[in-house]
Amino acid sequence: PFKNKEGIFLIQAKSKNAVLQYAPNWPKIENINADLSFGLGMEIKSQSATILNNKIENATIILPDFTSPDEHIFAEGVAKGKTQEFLNFIEQSEIKEKIDSFTSSIQAKGSGILKLNLDLPVRHLEDSKVNGQCKFENNFFHLLPDFPELSFAKGKIIFTENSVFSPSIDGKWLNGVIKGKFKNQKSNLKIDLESQTPIVELLKMNHSPLNDYLKGNIPWQANITTDGKNFNLNLKSDFKNIISTLPQPLNKKLGEKWSFNLNANNQNAQFVLNNHLKGGLIFKNQIELAIPFLFALNTNEWENIYYNFNQKENNKKNNAIKKSTVNRLFFSTPRLLWNENDFGALSLKMENKENEKKIIIENSFLSGDVLIKENKNNRNTKETKAHFKRLVIPQLKLKENKENNNNYKNNLKQEFVFKNLPHLELFSDELIWNNQNWGKLQLKAALKEPNLWRIAHFSLENQSDRLKGDGAILDSRLPIAHLRFDFSSENAGNLLNKLGFPGQMADGKALFAGTLNWQNWQNTDFSGLSGNFVFDVHKGSFKKIAPGAGRLLGLLSLQSLMERMRFNFADVISSGLVFHRVSGDMIIENGVLKTRIPLKINAPAAQIEFTGATQLKEETLNLTIDIRPELGFVTALGLAFVNPIAGAASALASTIGKNPLDKIFYYHYEVGGTWQNPQILKNTEKSAAVLPYNPLKQ
Secondary structure, three states: OHHHOOOOOOEEEEEEEEEEOOOOOOOOEEEEEEEEEEOOOEEEEEEEEEEOOEEEEEEEEEEOOOOOOOOEEEEEEEEEEEHHHHHHHHHOOOHHHHOOOOOOOOEEEOEEEEEEEEEEEOOOHHHOEEEEEEEEEEEEEEOOOOOOOEEEEEEEEEEEOOOEEEEEEEEEEOOEEEEEEEEEEOOEEEEEEEEEEEHHHHHHHOOOOOOOOEEEEEEEEEEEEEOOOOEEEEEEEOOOOEEEEOOOOOEEOOOOOOOEEEEEEOOEEEEEEOOOEEEEEEOOOOOEEEEEEOOOEEHHHHHHHHHHHHHHHHHOOOOOOOOOOOOEEEEEEOOEEEOOEEOOOEEEEEEEOOOEEEEEEEEOOEEEEEEEEEOOOOOOOEEEEEEEEEEEEOOOOOOOOOOOOHHHHHHHHHHHHHHOOOEEEEEEOOEEEOOEEOOEEEEEEEEEEOOEEEEEEEEEEOOOEEEEEEEEEEOOOOOEEEEEEEEEEOOHHHHHHHHOOOOOEEEEEEEEEEEEEEEOHHHOOHHHEEEEEEEEEEEEEEEOOOOOOOHHHHHHOOHHHHHHOOOOOHHHHOOEEEEEEEEEEEEEEOOEEEEEEEEEEEOOOEEEEEEEEEEOOOOEEEEEEEEEEOOHHHHHHHHHHHOHHHHHHHHHHHHOOOOHHHHOOEEEEEEEEEOOOEEEEEEEEEOOOOOOOOHHHO
């Protein structure tokens, strides 16, 4: 009867601290203080209530008709409070499963308003309908741990019992404007983003050394889809508002458009920049990064960038080195350039493990493996083992780069050499220099003290030549390099050919040994060079030496002095000087090479002794040369035609090496000038008191 208004049925009551579980797996409405009215249906008007500690104002709950076979409860309310609690509301509801806990990692600061409308079928609550809207303004969000904050955010999030979406969220990210929207489609969540981001902020976030060279805002658009297990990202930009002062081809003017495209998923990522640069990243099980340059890499143009970054890192108060999270790195360039030298294509692979790195290098100049480990005794130094199949020392063009920062040069000469030199074991199956194979190279060295790199052993060996020794490099007020060496060669002539002095000597079995100390060696100035060495060469010959080539050899063979000598050797040495032995004991004092005892040449043509000194830097001479021609045998043959008895006696004496004829002529020269143009300053001819037999005076 009450349905037709033929009577009244009314119950009124008040509730205090009531709880409403309006649907399974949704947050409860609690602390309900309300007026209840029961008649044909039910109506609850709440003065106050809470949902997840946020106050609900003006909430109403209505059940229109108890007699309906399908009763529905309709509830609505407005809650004001912390935005974080509203995000928790979504996380504790059934929507969580449909968006794969998208909001679980979001941390919010600020307040918002939640409007909630419910349609609850009493007999089958699993079919409940939920419609909610969360509005916020001037909020701050951390979307992911260690991810830059979204600030001053304004927007709304709308959700139902099986969906969540946002038509618009605006804010600031990395000091740039960003706009976004998202929605779920069944089990997928789609996010669209658009921003103008200052590139300097992006570079700071990644600790990039390029922040001094790139200016402006990057306009970009991104689309992200995820099903909870997998995601796909596509990001595009035209770099229109970016200015780049990087070396070519990465130099760019404002307004010039460069296409950039990044595609990524939860296993890998690839990017392409204007057909200049591309790269790939794999992070399925381990993180692998590949950066193949599509252009020639000129290291001169990147030197200052590297130096500036190093300086900034060194100036940081806490410069703890973070371990790289990249497990494998692949890098390549079609051409590697330095000081107008072209080293060709380079391929580099690096594998990162807990305390070591393995690097594989493929290049026409260098091919092999490098293993870098932490030093167990000193974590500030590294242990490096390198094994190369082939190590080529190129013929370099040395060009001064005027743009280089002087600080960079000083840094390269001092800090790099001594602070970063490792414990090193270097092996190369082939060492190629001057287009010649010099054989197997071995080097073992270690940083014994912060300023002392000790070379325990080095050797270079092939079928005919052997070099070995040890040494040290000391960093002091004037850096000092010390070297002790032993060298032997089965054929000194072939060795000189390989060194780039072809046709200047034939044969000759050679031994060299000595020590060298070079102060301020990095300046490549001979003025700081001192030391001593001995040498001994047997059974060879100096060949006819071309002008300007092998200037010291030309001096030893007397060819460069031949026309200036009073005694004419032209018929004997013009085509070369055959010798039985060349030996010397030399000292070097501050770049001046001196004879400690006379340098001797024992030749069939003459006995020759050199004493004096030469400046290695200026190539100037201050020498005396004593020449005793071996004339006994030749003179004896001449006498035989006139006086057979005297001739036979002279020939016999000359043959056994005791003929006084060899002492008759004695030439003494004082030589100055330069290696290129030696000058005889004074010459003296001497003769013995007893002259040889002259048949014309009989």
